[in-house]
Amino acid sequence: MSGDLQALSERQLYALRTRLAAxxxxxxLTLRGALHQDMRQCSKERCRCxxxxxxxxxxxxxxxxxxxxxxxxxxxxxxxxxxxxxQVTRQGEALMLxxxxxxxxxxxxxxxx
Ligand SMILES: [Zn+2]
Numbered sequence: 631m632s633g634d635l636q637a638l639s640e641r642q643l644y645a646l647r648t649r650l651a652a653x654x655x656x657x658x659l660t661l662r663g664a665l666h667q668d669m670r671q672c673s674k675e676r677c678r679c680x681x682x683x684x685x686x687x688x689x690x691x692x693x694x695x696x697x698x699x700x701x702x703x704x705x706x707x708x709x710x711x712x713x714x715x716x717q718v719t720r721q722g723e724a725l726m727l728x729x730x731x732x733x734x735x736x737x738x739x740x741x742x743x
Pocket of ligand 1: 671672673674677678679680685
């Protein structure tokens with residue numbers, strides 16, 4: 631990545647930065663985490679899940695932050711919207727990482743603005 635950037639002119643770097651920034655998601659949609667599905671046992675004493683027939687799959691969002699991780703249950707009704715938020719956030723943050731690489735290259739050339 632940074633090797634490619636070194637080959638670009640300053641004008642190209644500014645244009646690339648603008649193009650990358652245009653693809654960054656609406657910050658209001660930011661939802662960091664990873665969705666995953668899991669099968670669960672319930673708390674009933676006599677249930678088919680005790681014989682290995684687990685309930686689910688249920689969807690969970692794992693959130694990492696402040697040195698710990700927690701897992702939230704995601705209700706069926708909001709799986710689609712939560713999934714969309716997580717996806718645009720991942721894409722947006724990948725773009726911001728690329729923008730930072732461009733800015734580092736501009737800084738290296740003392741052309742950061
Ligand atoms: Zn059960």
